[in-house]
Amino acid sequence: MPADVADVFRREHGRAVAVLARTFGDLDIAEDAVQEAFAAAVERWPQQGIPPSPAGWIITTARNRAIDRLRREAAREDKQAQAALLHAQDDPVEEGPVRDDRLRLIFTCCHPALALNVRVALTLRLLGGLSTAEIARAFLVPESTMAQRLVRAKTKIRTAGIPYRIPYDADLPERVRGVLAVVYLIFNEGYAASSGDDLIRRDLCEEAIRLGRLLVELMPDEPEALGLLALMLLQQSRSRARTAPDGRLVPLPEQDRRLWDQQLVAEGQELVRRCLRRNQPGPYQLQAAINAVHSDPPTDWSQIVQLYDHLLTLTPTPVVALNRAVAVAELHGPAEALALVDALDLDTYYVFHAIRADLLRRLGRTAEAATAYEKALALTGNAAERDFLQHRLAEL
């Protein structure tokens, strides 16, 4: 695909699928039609130039071609085609309230009746415009497996009657949380990828941020959407600093701040300030605020502990308590933090052992620290994390 068409594809795919899904009441037909329209664009645009409204051209072309195809199929007594045609007749031709269409598409892709890995794949495919091959590579599964997963998902949407619309008010808070979780999961999948991994895996972070921006645009009244975007921007701002040239992880206090992306830092911090002004705190906003404090050295550890205290009241999980203990170590010393850490039931979580090891090392309890590093090593397969832990173990 030529670069300019590819660019429009990534930018407009979600919008086009969303509009056509409303028109035909069927995601599969919408997706095929958009695919066909982009194929036509690849042929025409290099000669005739990019039309003034590329998205409009794609949507109109996709709609017309789909109607032609459905008419042929409907003539052969294809019930699905007949239903889609009927649906299209009731629909106004114009692009319509696209904002609502894209929201509908998001809520459909992230419907709780679909398995979590299916929600992620559908969101990347339909909203993000990633190809099946790209999603398969990003999630380290064979392309045929991913293709099958997507087909089954669309079949379930159709047969189970998963609606293409914005959820009822009563369901909305929970459904919004579900959508945010899918986007953050995509981000974390990219964040966990190391430099040795396929580039498409690392690109997941940028894709998640793009989706995060879309959520903020579509749900301007949802402070947690803003919080999630800020959180992702601030974490991403440190992406160049968090791995050494040899691929090893560099912990935050040891990072070269000149490698931080100051534009992302500034944008993230500005979003955090907007959240603070709204004063409707939620888990993503608090995590973003913690990251904003980290982005403004020297780190104000008492503020970080306070933010974790607040986060712990909203999400009282052992992992949050563990992260809080790390901040306590900076504020009150490793002995107090170790007491907090030892009270947590996280024996199968490698980070728990890595943090314990570090606290023990700082307390001069070298033998215990070595045992803890070894426990952590036994629990992670990620190459960059293993390198980091082995390095620390050797340094003891």
Add this chain to the structure above:
Amino acid sequence: MAQYLLSIYQPDGVVPDEEFLAPVMRELAVWNDDLRAAGAWVFSAGLHPPESSTVVQQQGEELLVTDGPYTEGKEHIGGFTVIDVEDLDQALDWARRLAKILVALPVEVRPFAG
């Protein structure tokens, strides 16, 4: 409109006592009335335990009649309701209310074909 089967699964061999069952049955009756009032009720029934079932199947030339149930498991369908609603979200809404009445019993929501 679309029809959905709401199946209630319960563990084999466990018979709740009357004291527990009475308020559940009362709430179930209210739930059924609400379904009817909303025009969403099609059919509902409770079933006798699986030991009461009989299986009929053709094998070769013969029609075999055997003591049931057909599949042995740890759970069985104790009852079901058929509802007619707009879409899965509405079906899940009714299912959620039902699951709440039934405490920990799972409710499976399955669309009718065609």
